[in-house]
Amino acid sequence: MKSFVDEVVATPGGENIRACIQCGVCTGSCPVANEMEYPPREIIAMIRAGMRNEVLSSNSMWYCLSCYMCTVRCPRGIKPTEIAHTLECLANQQGFRVKGTRTPAMYRSFVSSIKGNGRVHELGMMFRYYMTTNPLAALKMLPVGLKLFLRHRMPLIPKRVKGKEDLSKLIQKFAEIRGSE
Amino acid sequence: MKNYSYFPGCSSEATAKGLGLSVQAIAKTLDMELIELENWTCCGSTPYGSLSEREAILVAARNLALAEKTGLDMVTPCSSCFVTLYGANLRLKQHPQLMGEVNEALAIINLEYHGEVRVRHLIEVVFNEVTPEVITSKVKRSLNGLKVAPYYGCQMVRPDYGFDDPEFPQSLDILVNSLGGEAVPYPLKNRCCGGSLIISEEGLALGLIRKLLENAVENGAQCIITPCPLCQTNLDAYQSRVNSKFKAHYNLPVLFTSQLIGIALGIDPISLGLNTNIVSPSKMLDYIYKVKQGVESGA
Ligand code: SF4
Numbered sequence A: 001m002k003s004f005v006d007e008v009v010a011t012p013g014g015e016n017i018r019a020c021i022q023c024g025v026c027t028g029s030c031p032v033a034n035e036m037e038y039p040p041r042e043i044i045a046m047i048r049a050g051m052r053n054e055v056l057s058s059n060s061m062w063y064c065l066s067c068y069m070c071t072v073r074c075p076r077g078i079k080p081t082e083i084a085h086t087l088e089c090l091a092n093q094q095g096f097r098v099k100g101t102r103t104p105a106m107y108r109s110f111v112s113s114i115k116g117n118g119r120v121h122e123l124g125m126m127f128r129y130y131m132t133t134n135p136l137a138a139l140k141m142l143p144v145g146l147k148l149f150l151r152h153r154m155p156l157i158p159k160r161v162k163g164k165e166d167l168s169k170l171i172q173k174f175a176e177i178r179g180s181e
Numbered sequence B: 001m002k003n004y005s006y007f008p009g010c011s012s013e014a015t016a017k018g019l020g021l022s023v024q025a026i027a028k029t030l031d032m033e034l035i036e037l038e039n040w041t042c043c044g045s046t047p048y049g050s051l052s053e054r055e056a057i058l059v060a061a062r063n064l065a066l067a068e069k070t071g072l073d074m075v076t077p078c079s080s081c082f083v084t085l086y087g088a089n090l091r092l093k094q095h096p097q098l099m100g101e102v103n104e105a106l107a108i109i110n111l112e113y114h115g116e117v118r119v120r121h122l123i124e125v126v127f128n129e130v131t132p133e134v135i136t137s138k139v140k141r142s143l144n145g146l147k148v149a150p151y152y153g154c155q156m157v158r159p160d161y162g163f164d165d166p167e168f169p170q171s172l173d174i175l176v177n178s179l180g181g182e183a184v185p186y187p188l189k190n191r192c193c194g195g196s197l198i199i200s201e202e203g204l205a206l207g208l209i210r211k212l213l214e215n216a217v218e219n220g221a222q223c224i225i226t227p228c229p230l231c232q233t234n235l236d237a238y239q240s241r242v243n244s245k246f247k248a249h250y251n252l253p254v255l256f257t258s259q260l261i262g263i264a265l266g267i268d269p270i271s272l273g274l275n276t277n278i279v280s281p282s283k284m285l286d287y288i289y290k291v292k293q294g295v296e297s298g299a
């Protein structure tokens, strides 16, 4: 089995991770560093130390807003944003479940909406999200949803997208290709 | 009239309807022919890339392949679609193995991608190709010094895809001024609004949104403009949530850049989707229209 750091290096965007000088510019630039169990600089050190379980079961990457501030500022050309995406993918594929964040459930609802409709249908996506997390929380969001609906910004029925069937075929084929490697 | 392959993005037909409507409304006047990409689907999106990076690139590649067939530049008004499509394009070109796998899959729906599409943000095209000077020459209703906070958000200027400075962007400031408005200093203009975490981590995102509203008000802004559908929805639709959480009284209209351009070009508010904005822009519209009237009646 590949070491954890090699696994990350092999993913698109993870290439440069060994060049990190632990300067902390990424953490200092991150608007959500305080919310993370381990802020970006620390996560990178932990990946290099091979701390797979600690990293993949942490909430850090799920708090990343993809604001790319760390990425444009890193003096070593490392892309902590892409690394966060990579860690999310690895945690998701390897079945890590993270407590204290609903972001993975939200992303899953989002992706199943895309797979089902070809495009995102917000209402369907929100419905699925609240049903799988906390149905009562949906009540709190009703006023915002209603405002959007009244301003014609929340269609009830997903638009029929012609590319939808092609998209399903494509995704299935890609899984076969990658699975047979 | 120049032709472009137009990729609207999911939200410009739904939560960001004002974006879709206003872009269509201003395009003709700015000599842009936006030809909607046939059979487009979701761009590939950040949430998708956070669960399955390669599959998200595949979804993007299908759209890129469709655009490549048109031979035109691919233009999107959505900052998030822009980053996804541009980033996927870059990855595919840098990773021949990935490109090979993607093409093997694309073959099943009779598509092929060669990596030749130029992905562009609508604002970049407006800025670099239409140019602020030409826009000024087309202004029918000057904004009369309306004070505007230009909010870039993250995805238009970051990652550094070369359009504008990622730390001190200027393009929107210059566009506002070219319409007769006044871009106020807005130190937080490129800070994050919380993006889609408004759904899963509402409290966190509301805190970020509050800072953005506060910073705009402090600097005397009569409205905020942004090109991004996520930013607009967060600042506009969730403004009342900020008010209740922080016991505040913000009432600051948040417009799409294209809506503000449309107002100055003399396009009517309904065509620009201004009735879909949640915080009513009527006060700032009164300001623009009344000052103008005052000048006319005084003349
Ligand atoms: S900014 Fe770059 S070099 Fe510095 S700690 Fe972060 S990733 Fe490492």
Ligand code: SF4
Pocket (backbone or CB within 6 Å): A026, A029, A030, A031, A032, A033, A040, A063, A064, A065, A066, A067, A068, A069, A070, A071, A080, A081, A084
């Ligand atoms: S991209 Fe993510 S990790 Fe980087 S600064 Fe923004 S929120 Fe923090």
